Amino acid sequence: MSEDLVFGLYIFSLAGFVGYQVISRVPPLLHTPLMSATNAISAISLVGSLVAAGANYNIVSTVLGFTAVVCATSNVVGGFVITDRMLKMFKGRTGPAKKPPE
Numbered sequence: 332m333s334e335d336l337v338f339g340l341y342i343f344s345l346a347g348f349v350g351y352q353v354i355s356r357v358p359p360l361l362h363t364p365l366m367s368a369t370n371a372i373s374a375i376s377l378v379g380s381l382v383a384a385g386a387n388y389n390i391v392s393t394v395l396g397f398t399a400v401v402c403a404t405s406n407v408v409g410g411f412v413i414t415d416r417m418l419k420m421f422k423g424r425t426g427p428a429k430k431p432p433e
Contacts, residue, residue, distance in 0.1 A: 369410060370407055370410040370411055370414065373403060373406045373407045373410060374407055376399075376403050376406075377400065377403035377404060377407055379399075380396055380399030380400045380402075380403050381396075381400055382396075383395070383396035383399060384396025384397050384399065384400050
């Protein structure tokens with residue numbers, strides 16, 4: 332294995348460990364703003380994947396770019412759906428009030 336590959340794997344594993352430690356210590360009240368920030372980062376990766384798909388270097392880069400577009404789009408849409416569901420949990424019920432027992 333080349334030295335660059337080993338260095339890249341080291342950085343990837345260290346980032347995964349630090350990311351897990353940071354996210355596991357977030358209080359539940361802050362999950363909704365954190366999800367919104369994560370959706371914004373995913374949207375940036377969507378723009379990057381669109382650039383990769385449209386660069387038209389060769390067929391492999393176009394196919395991989397298209398795959399990245401599909402994955403990033405599903406990540407953004409899924410993140411916003413989950414954030415919407417989380418926000419609905421904090422809203423009060425708007426249904427009719429129950430009658431007190433007689």
